[in-house]
Amino acid sequence: MAAVDWSAVFEAEARRRKVRPQPAWGSGAPLDPVVARSVRRFQHPPDEAEDRRLLARLLETASQPGKSDVMSQLISDVLALGYYRALRDGARDPVTVEVAARVFAGAERRLSCHVDRLRRQRIAASARWRAKAILETGGVLAGHGRALRRLGVPWLAFVTDAWARFERALEQVRRGPSIRPGPRVRARPRGLL
Template identity: 85%
Template structure:
């Protein structure tokens, strides 16, 4: 079994971001006003720590066995919902800058979701009814706060809920399944040219 070194994944992405060109900000951004207000509200509140500092603190607590499982599950739920939101923004707008930014955020959230799944797997957490209820409540909160923008982006509320729930349940399956075994090259018992 091969474990993923998440710090290496995040460091590689940070290096890639430094050399990747910025979106074409100079061309302007055409975004529906309802969607623009929704995006502004959907952003998370800035934390006192940088992302790198948060990872260091999380790694310290995790190594010490003090990581709070509820925080990790909350982050997983938030990221599942954010994935649905940013996918709707990426696929539902025609503005190229908005599409590029939403695609970058979406890719980052996918990496983080894998990281949260891996952390929960190592902590051997079991998803309870409480976590499913919390996921339902947070999904409802997104629909109340951003349902109008999602409709403007072409995503009906039922499609958003179905996608979010399927992604959440798949993440829970991945937590319980454990690290995947990555098959290597097939090795023959005897080389072809030997008798």
């Protein structure tokens, strides 16, 4: 499997965002006050992708990024996917739905990038990473549980979805790069014994 050039993926997305029309801000976004406070406090900046990309590229160029940094980012994006999916699916106004969908798509791209980086570094998740994922999930529930309930997502559904997504990401890391089929090579040239 050919290595993915993530900087090219993110640059293409940045070009696409420049020509994509903005959400219909004029129509307003009537958010429930609890949900609005939760969105404001959620510790996952939507798409400061330009700065992140530059720093990630710098770290990759200078040396391999620390596995703890990449795994922490993976956990953060797994939780962000659950949160912004709840916001996208539970909000009633089109502006909130569109913004949440865009942030969700960005988190999906970053999650794929993190999986690829961990796979290339041959890093396996340990019990410590699972414990960190559990603690961070608890933190999201403690800080944003009311908002998630208002959006129609019970805490158990959020936890189940986040854990399943985390385990799928770890499975993709474990599988490693797939082997590309190539031309069949004979051990001995034809005509030789």
